[in-house]
Amino acid sequence: MSVKSLFAGAVGVAVLVMPVIASSASAETSSAAAAxxxxxxxxxxxxxxxYIIAGLGKWNESVRNVQLKECAGATLRYVEGSYGQQGSHAVTNGHGQGTIYIDYQQMAKYDKVRITAHETGHALGLKDHYQGPCSELMSGGGAGTSCHNASPNAQERQSIERMWANGYTAPETWSIQQ
Structure with missing residues (x-):
């Protein structure tokens, strides 16, 4: 086999492979753009x-279909204060809109990033599961003061990816019309 034939063959393979690589990169870009x-x-x-920024970072590194960042026109606001028995909580529609209240007393007692990431989970559509172990972010304070996990587990990540697959898909409601 001559060097010329070998070179021509290599160029031919490169020409065939390049569109596949470009197509793959394009799919990744469009997937990221869909977030x-x-x-x-x-x-x-x-x-x-x-701590809020760190909590947002935990979500941003864990899911692809939704990303959270500080920007103009905020639909999700964080405020701090003393909220008594209610403690830190979220008033949200679960679609990335609402207000997250960060309680001074809880922030002094529990892991600060865990609190902010947990409350952000509500704004993304997740509910509390206080009986869950520390490995579940949405177990919140139920996991105790020694829990320092601030990252969503696989099930929580999958739920968010599913809910935010096309932006945020509202829960399906069925009714029978007669």
Whole structure:
């Protein structure tokens, strides 16, 4: 086999493979482009901003279909204060909109990033599961003060990916019309 034939064959293979590689890269780009961005404001919780940002980071590194960041036109706001028995909580529609209340007393007692990531989970559509182990982010304070896991587990990640697959798909409601 001549060098010329070998070179021509290599170029031919490269020409055939390049569209596949380009197609694969394009699919990754379009998948990433399909991610919904939820804009957040931390201006109401300046004392805890670093923990909120870290909690958002836990979600951003765990899921692809939704990303959270500080930007203009925030639909999700964080505020700090003393909320008594209610403690830290989220008032949200579960679609990336609402207000997350960060409680001073809970932040002094529990893992700060876990609290912010947990409450953000509500804003993304997850419910509490207080009976769950520390490995479940949505077990919240039920896992105790020694729990420092601030990352969603596989089931929580899958739920968010499913819910946010096309932006956020509202829960299906069925009715029978007569």
């Amino acid at each position: 919904k961005t939820v804009c957040v404001s931390t201006s109401g919780a300046p004392q805890f901003r670093q």
